[in-house]
Amino acid sequence: MLSFVVGTGRCGSTLVHEVLARHPDVGFVSNLDDRYPRLPGALRRRSGVLYRRTPPRFTTKGRLRFAPSEGYRALAREVGPLLVDPERDLRAADVTPWLAARLRAFFESRATAEGAPHYLHKFTGWPRTGLLRAVFPEAKVLHVVRDGRAVANSFLQMPWWRGHLGPSGWHFGPLPAAYAQEWEAAGRSQVLLAGLAWKLLLDAYDEAGSGDWLEIRYEDVLDNPRKQFEVMLEFLGLPWTPAFERGFARHSFSGSRADAYTRDLTRDQLSLLTGALRGHLEARGYPI
Secondary structure (H helix, E strand, O other): OEEEEEEEOOOOHHHHHHHHHHOOOOOOEEHHHHOOOOOHHHHHHHHHHHHHHHHHOOOOOOOOOEEEEOOOOHHHHHHHHOOOOOOOOOOHHHHHHHHHHHHHHHEEEHHHHHHHEEEEEEEEEOOOOHHEEEHHHOOOEEEEOOHHHHHHHHHOOOOOOOOHOOOOOOOOOOHHHHHHHHHHEEEEEOHHHHHHHHHHHHHHHHHHHOOOEEEEEEEHHHEEEEHHHHHHHHHHHHOOHHHHHHHOOOOOOOOOOOOOOHHHHHHHHHHHHHHHHHHHHHHHHOOO
């Protein structure tokens, strides 16, 4: 079984992916596999076991560590650059037989090598699920969503963020006409542009969401992690085992940065952002 964790980026999908990867039945692409094309087969086969046995201090985000990866270097090498940094969402019509064969080989060879009955991979940015579902029609999709104001604030603080170049130079292609008009009317606000990126991506997720698809709010994971991971495991068809319980206990679920956008942005910036995202926020139950 192959499943995907997807999200806009800066949405909590890394936490979700890494906790689920603690399950003994789950395989994944590791960051070593991503960085080193000649990784010894024995190490690749045991990446899940090693991750689940590695002390938390060696798997913590923000430092040199061993952990699950989105595998973009490996995907670029073994599949092609299309999946790595597309300027729009990817659809079934983008699949060629050549691409489908390489994509199947990428995941199936790793799942077989690891002996994992359930292989779990994460993508952020565009959903890409139209393309992925065309190649893997039985795949399940777990969508992690977060308050767009928090996502926009985090985008602005990332070294890889290219919004300062405007829509002609950023990650997501041209803005739809209505969003471009919003941006111009706001004096090409950088804060608003980060919010429009979230809104643009959420539009793509709303269009892509179908079939075996579960949406989880990151804030709900922080509020009640055990309940939300029970829901996710049930959706994926995985039992809550003693081994997963031990892995789950290794993680902390802190909401200390959940409302950082209220401190990191000015009152006027926050008002502008909330007004622009109001409809999308309300649709997912976020307070205005």
